[in-house]
Every structure is written in C-alpha cells, then in structure tokens.
Amino acid sequence: DTGATGATGATGETGATGATGGGAVIPFSSGAPLAVTTLAGGLVGLPGLIGFGSSTQSLTILGATIDLSGQTNYAFSMPRDGVITSLAAYLSATAALALLAPLTYTVQLYSSPSPDDVFSPVPGAVVDITITGTIAVGDTFNGIATGLSIPVTGQTRLLLVASVTGGGLVAGGTVAGYVSAGLGIE
Template identity: 40%
Template sequence: MFLNDPMSNSGCGCASRSGNMDCPNFGPFIAVDAACISVTPPAAATGGSIIPFSSGVTPVALTSLVTGLIATPSLIGFGTATPGVTLVGETLDLSGLVTEAFTVPRAGNITGLSASFSATLAVTLLGSTTVTATVYRAPAGSTTYTATTATVNLAPAFSGVIALGATAFGSGSFAPIPVSAGDKLLMVYSISTTGVTVAQVLTGTASAGITIE
C-alpha cells in the first residue's frame, strides 16, 4: 500500500500535505480503516509459553504404600499417560522405558504450574489421600529425572466414598526454576495418604500446564 494513495492515508498524521501527497512517516503501518494508517506497532506478547499436559483417554492409576508414601506414580504427556513407574526417593530412572518428557528448546524459567485430577472410578478410600503434580527434570543426554520445586498438592484431598467425576485442583507458587536448552521435563502425578496403614489406589484423568518464560 503506497502512502500517496488518497484512499489509504488521508491525513495519516502528516504535518503537511504536498501536491503529490508524500508523507514522511515510515512503517511498519497498521491499517485501521480506509481513511488512515496507524504508525504504532502492536504490543509484544508477554507471559511466556504455556505447555499443556493431559492423560488423554487412558486413566492413570496412582498408588500409595501402607506407610502413606508414594508407591507408583504416573507420567503425564500430551494426550497419553504411562502408569506404574518406579520412584526412588525423588528420582525416576527411565533408562529403556517409555517416557512422556519433552525437550526444552531454549533456556528459560519455569514460573507457573496448575494441575487437576478427576476420578474415573468410584472407590472408598481410608484416611486422607492427596494428589500431587510435580515437574521432574533430566539434563541433556540423561534418562534420570529429579523432582523440581515446581510441585503442587491438589485440593480437596480425597477421603471416604469417592464418586465418579470427583475433582481436585491446585496452582503452584514457587521461585523461578531455570532450565537449559536440551533439558527434558516430565509431569509426574502421585498420591500420598495420612491416617491409614493400608495401600490406596486412586484412578482418574489428569491434566496440567506449566509456564516457561
């Protein structure tokens, strides 16, 4: 679009109008309507990138030990999930196993985490069962993942008779967590229990999202 087109820059913020309607303003230009063009560029997007996670159509089965600690967590990917992995302390060794991790394309900071869980199987639970979502990280070239401080306990905790569709939600608050290009990030769901001395199982769907700036 030429600036001397009388249909597209009538006025156009020019202090003077010469005979050939030259305008000293240069782009980028944004077409507002046929009578004027704005010289103000659009504001840059802020807030970082949002990475979504979902277990998809396959429910996850989260179990706890008789001690109330985590037994087997589930890995949540992008429409899929992998249950029954072995957690040692705060470390997951996925050598030769299926992984739901993604690789970080550039350096940044994890600044936010939100997660939800919905029961797909009615069950009666003893004590109080809390669902936790945690981001695990492995450096480039490694298959050993370690828990980060990007973690959130979902509320409310589950107890007693759990109806089909019962849900819990949580958003994490933590200091920015630096990640480097090539790091692999993994969303891990687990449960822990209190006030009980028997193993518990909670089945449902999981979804979460993290922000990387």
C-alpha cells in the same frame, strides 16, 4: 504518468519497547485414566508419567529420582532457555475410593538437565491437592502453583509426574482418573 521515485527519507526514531508476552503454555493430558498407587501406611507407591494425550504408570516405586531407561518416554526437551512461572493440575476420578485419612495427590515437574534418562524433582514446581472423605466417580480436584521463577536451560528434559501419599489405607490403594495440567514457561 508519474515521475521517477524520490530518495528514501531518513529513518525515524525507534519506538518504545512493547510489553512482555505471557510466555508459552505446555499442555499435559493423561489421555486414558491414569492409576497411581499408595502403599500400606500411606507411603508413595507407583507414580504416573503424564505426556501430551497419553500416560503410563511407572514400573518402579517413586524414589528420589526417576530413571526412564527401558520405560516409555513421556519427557520433552526445552528448545531454549526459559523460566517456569506456573503449574496447574486437574484430576477427574474414574474410580471410587473410601479414604480413612486425608490423601495428597501430587503433580510434580521433574527435570534432567544433563540431559539423560534420570530425572529429579524441580523444587517449587509442584501442586499438592488434598483429598478427604470418599472419592466418587466424577469427583474433580484441582490446584495451581503461581509466582514461580525457576530457570530452565535449553536441552533440559522435563517430565510431569503424579503420585499419592496418605489416605490411611491399611493395604494401600489406587487413585484412578483423568489428569490434565498446564505448565507456564517464559
């Protein structure tokens, strides 16, 4: 037999604060191959919108903003305030393309803080991948932007966009491939 339970002792001192966690990683994947275009003279053409296992080519040429009104939605909403710390991008070519000059494959984060369907580029949250020579099926390219400290408020919508410029192609061209990316947010 045991006796009655004794009184609870005094609460101990608060321990030291633990280390900050690594934050969240938001994964992006095009799913099927994604085609993005460049226009004659190497100007940016139709970009690709990348979601979570799916993607689509935008219906309009890339400008200063992207308006998703009437298009398929590939954006997500921030559930809380956060800080973007990094962006990594990867491309695996699914079609060959002979380049006459270097081409820049850009993966850029766009945001809509309002929130609405109009998105603008997030300065600094961009990976530019320079490609030279000939792109062969199965060629892979990658890049990363680290050391970022970009605040994002809760309810801001974020959209990942791929585009291309350059390449020296007289009549324009298409870069097709699987796209993967990861966004670090604390």
